[in-house]
Amino acid sequence: MKKINIAIDGPAAAGKSTIAKKVAAALDMVYVDTGAMYRAITLAYLKSDDKDFERLLQDIDIRLVADNGQRVLLSGEDITERIRENDITENVSYVASQGAVRSFLVELQQQMTRDKGVVMDGRDIGTTVIPDAELKIYMVASVEERANRRQLDNEARGIESTVEQLKEDIAHRDHLDMTREISPLTQAGDAIEIDTTGRSIEDVTAIILKLASDKLE
Numbered sequence: 001m002k003k004i005n006i007a008i009d010g011p012a013a014a015g016k017s018t019i020a021k022k023v024a025a026a027l028d029m030v031y032v033d034t035g036a037m038y039r040a041i042t043l044a045y046l047k048s049d050d051k052d053f054e055r056l057l058q059d060i061d062i063r064l065v066a067d068n069g070q071r072v073l074l075s076g077e078d079i080t081e082r083i084r085e086n087d088i089t090e091n092v093s094y095v096a097s098q099g100a101v102r103s104f105l106v107e108l109q110q111q112m113t114r115d116k117g118v119v120m121d122g123r124d125i126g127t128t129v130i131p132d133a134e135l136k137i138y139m140v141a142s143v144e145e146r147a148n149r150r151q152l153d154n155e156a157r158g159i160e161s162t163v164e165q166l167k168e169d170i171a172h173r174d175h176l177d178m179t180r181e182i183s184p185l186t187q188a189g190d191a192i193e194i195d196t197t198g199r200s201i202e203d204v205t206a207i208i209l210k211l212a213s214d215k216l217e
């Protein structure tokens with residue numbers, strides 16, 4: 001059977017990971033959430049006394065384990081839940097703006113996609129990591145809807161937040177991600193935009209599965 005890569009990019013809380021996971025499961029593809037990799041390096045950075053990124057990366061050991069989604073291990077420790085906490089979210093865009101961090105992770109991500117069969121979500125997947133992906137999606141939603149969704153996520157995880165604060169935080173993080181010097185978040189010329197505002201997870205998944213089936217023919 002023909003193998004393809006699918007790149008899903010877009011701003012924070014647009015629904016990328018939720019949909020990427022479902023599309024990967026339906027098509028028996030590998031799901032990779034690259035935001036979790038930047039979050040893992042952010043945790044290592046916050047824990048380290050040495051703030052030199054080049055040195056920090058020499059000792060970094062990130063593993064992604066498929067488990068009804070994706071679990072993240074940092075030096076063997078499961079940090080899947082820990083990296084969703086506020087201190088990581090507040091610092092991740094700074095860490096992700098560092099050239100050394102981006103080169104390190106882009107190289108790892110490109111290795112993962114070399115044999116195809118991957119659904120990868122992030123900010124620079126269609127533009128930088130897999131510019132030759134067979135299907136590229138740029139997923140957006142209104143900031144109000146994204147803040148409401150993230151509030152529900154946080155309540156389920158026991159993370160304290162308010163919708164108003166989340167709206168500000170999401171807009172600020174999008175601004176940092178869209179204006180950084182290296183690989184800023186932007187829609188690839190050949191990406192298909194999907195606005196998930198007011199749409200169900202099932203609808204969005206079905207749209208992408210239809211687009212993918214055309215590429216798999």
Ligand SMILES: Nc1ncnc2c1ncn2[C@@H]1O[C@H](COP(=O)(O)OP(=O)(O)OP(=O)(O)O)[C@@H](O)[C@H]1O
Nearest residue numbers: 012013014015016017018149153196199200201204
């Ligand atoms: N139509 C929809 N499409 C996708 N997600 C939706 C939709 N409706 C509600 N959600 C919910 O939105 C929340 C945020 O989704 P998700 O974490 O997948 O976003 P994301 O774009 O990967 O965010 P981030 O980039 O910050 O990791 C999830 O709780 C998801 O269930």
Ligand SMILES: Nc1ccn([C@@H]2O[C@H](COP(=O)(O)O)[C@@H](O)[C@H]2O)c(=O)n1
Nearest residue numbers: 034035036038092093096122123124177
């Ligand atoms: N390809 C990517 C993926 C993520 N980032 C940065 O990581 C942050 C966290 O991502 P989430 O998807 O978990 O929200 C994000 O805000 C970016 O700063 C990136 O640069 N490139």
